Amino acid sequence: MKKIVIATRRSKLALWQSEYIKAELQKHYPDLEVELQEFSTKADKILDVPLAKIGGKGLFTKELEIALANKEADIAVHSLKDVPVEFEEGFVLAALTKRFDPRDAFLSEKYANISELPQGAVIGTTSLRRRMELKLLRPDIELKDLRGNINTRIAKLKAGEYDAIILAATGVQKLQIEDEVKHFSPISIDDMIPSMGQATLGIETLDNQELVEMLSVLHDKDALIESTIERDFVRTLEGGCQVPIGVKATIIDENTIDVRAIVGMPDGSEYIQEDLVANIDDYETIGKTLAQTFIDQGAKELLARAESVAFK
CATH class of the missing domain: 3.40.190.10 (Periplasmic binding protein-like II)
Structure with a gap:
C-alpha cells in the first residue's frame, strides 16, 4: 500500500x-x-x-x-x-x-491529593468505576458528573465548579498540559485500579x-499480554463500560504477571476485589480464570444491580 x-x-x-x-x-x-x-x-x-x-x-x-x-x-x-x-x-x-502511563490522575487548583480534600469536597467524574473507587477511598466526598474533552474538563475545574477532577493520566501527559493546573498527581494503582486497556x-x-x-x-508484545488478560476478564464477566469494573495486569518480570481487579456498586457500598500473581505463560487463560473467581462470589449479580442503578 x-x-x-x-x-x-x-x-x-x-x-x-x-x-x-x-x-x-x-x-x-x-x-x-x-x-x-x-x-x-x-x-x-x-x-x-x-x-x-x-x-x-x-x-x-x-x-x-x-x-x-x-x-x-x-x-x-x-x-x-x-x-x-x-x-x-x-x-x-x-x-x-506500547502502553503509556495507565494510572488515573488527581487534578486540583487547591489540594495536592485525595487525602487533602476537605470533608464533603466535590470531585468531578462520570466514570462509574472511578466513582466506586473514590467512594471507597473517601466516603464523605460529593461526586458530580463531568463530561467533555480534557481541555473542557480542566476549564470547568479552573472555573471553580469542582474541588478536584479525575482524568486518565496519559491524556494529560500526551497533551503536555500538566502545568495548566496547580496540582496534577497520578494515583497509585494500589488506590485506584484503572479500566481495561487504559493508556494503550x-x-x-x-x-x-x-x-x-x-x-x-x-x-507491542507486553501490551498484548496485559490487554488480553484485562479484556478477557471483562468479556467473561459480560461487563461493559456501563458497570464499575477496574482491572490492571502488570508484567513483573519475564515469568510473572500481577493482576488486580475490582467490581462493585457505583457508590462503593458493595464490591469484590482480588489480586492475583500468575505465570506469564498462562496469559491467555488468566483473565477468564480470575473472572470465574469473581463470578463464584456473585459478581454477575452485583454488576446487574450496579447497571440498574446507573441507568436511573
Missing part, C-alpha cells in the same frame, strides 16, 4: 494519538503517505448525559467503524479502554501500541491480511 487514511475523532487527544500512529508508521515505511480524516462521534456531541445512559464508550468507536466499512478510511485509532470487547464481523484489532492505543481495521501484516510493526 502506498497510502493509509486514518479515521480519527476531532478532539485534541484523539488527533495527538492519530498523529503519533502516523509518525510511527512513517518511521517504518518512509515512502508511505498517511492522511488523517476527522469525524465527530455521537459521544462527542452529547455532553450533558453520562455515557452509560446513551450506549457506553462504544459510541466513541462506532462512527469510525462506519467510515472503515464505507472505505472512507483504512484504519481507526482508539483508546483501547473505549473499545468494546466484542468486534462486529469483518473488523479486527490489528495492533496494540488499539488500531482497528477491516479484516484485510495485507493491511494487518503491515500494521504489525506497531504491535
Whole structure:
C-alpha cells in the first residue's frame, strides 16, 4: 500500500494519538503517505448525559467503524479502554501500541491529593468505576458528573465548579498540559485500579491480511499480554463500560504477571476485589480464570444491580 487514511475523532487527544500512529508508521515505511480524516462521534456531541445512559464508550468507536466499512478510511485509532470487547464481523484489532502511563490522575487548583480534600469536597467524574473507587477511598466526598474533552474538563475545574477532577493520566501527559493546573498527581494503582486497556492505543481495521501484516510493526508484545488478560476478564464477566469494573495486569518480570481487579456498586457500598500473581505463560487463560473467581462470589449479580442503578 502506498497510502493509509486514518479515521480519527476531532478532539485534541484523539488527533495527538492519530498523529503519533502516523509518525510511527512513517518511521517504518518512509515512502508511505498517511492522511488523517476527522469525524465527530455521537459521544462527542452529547455532553450533558453520562455515557452509560446513551450506549457506553462504544459510541466513541462506532462512527469510525462506519467510515472503515464505507472505505472512507483504512484504519481507526482508539483508546483501547473505549473499545468494546466484542468486534462486529469483518473488523479486527490489528495492533496494540506500547502502553503509556495507565494510572488515573488527581487534578486540583487547591489540594495536592485525595487525602487533602476537605470533608464533603466535590470531585468531578462520570466514570462509574472511578466513582466506586473514590467512594471507597473517601466516603464523605460529593461526586458530580463531568463530561467533555480534557481541555473542557480542566476549564470547568479552573472555573471553580469542582474541588478536584479525575482524568486518565496519559491524556494529560500526551497533551503536555500538566502545568495548566496547580496540582496534577497520578494515583497509585494500589488506590485506584484503572479500566481495561487504559493508556494503550488499539488500531482497528477491516479484516484485510495485507493491511494487518503491515500494521504489525506497531504491535507491542507486553501490551498484548496485559490487554488480553484485562479484556478477557471483562468479556467473561459480560461487563461493559456501563458497570464499575477496574482491572490492571502488570508484567513483573519475564515469568510473572500481577493482576488486580475490582467490581462493585457505583457508590462503593458493595464490591469484590482480588489480586492475583500468575505465570506469564498462562496469559491467555488468566483473565477468564480470575473472572470465574469473581463470578463464584456473585459478581454477575452485583454488576446487574450496579447497571440498574446507573441507568436511573
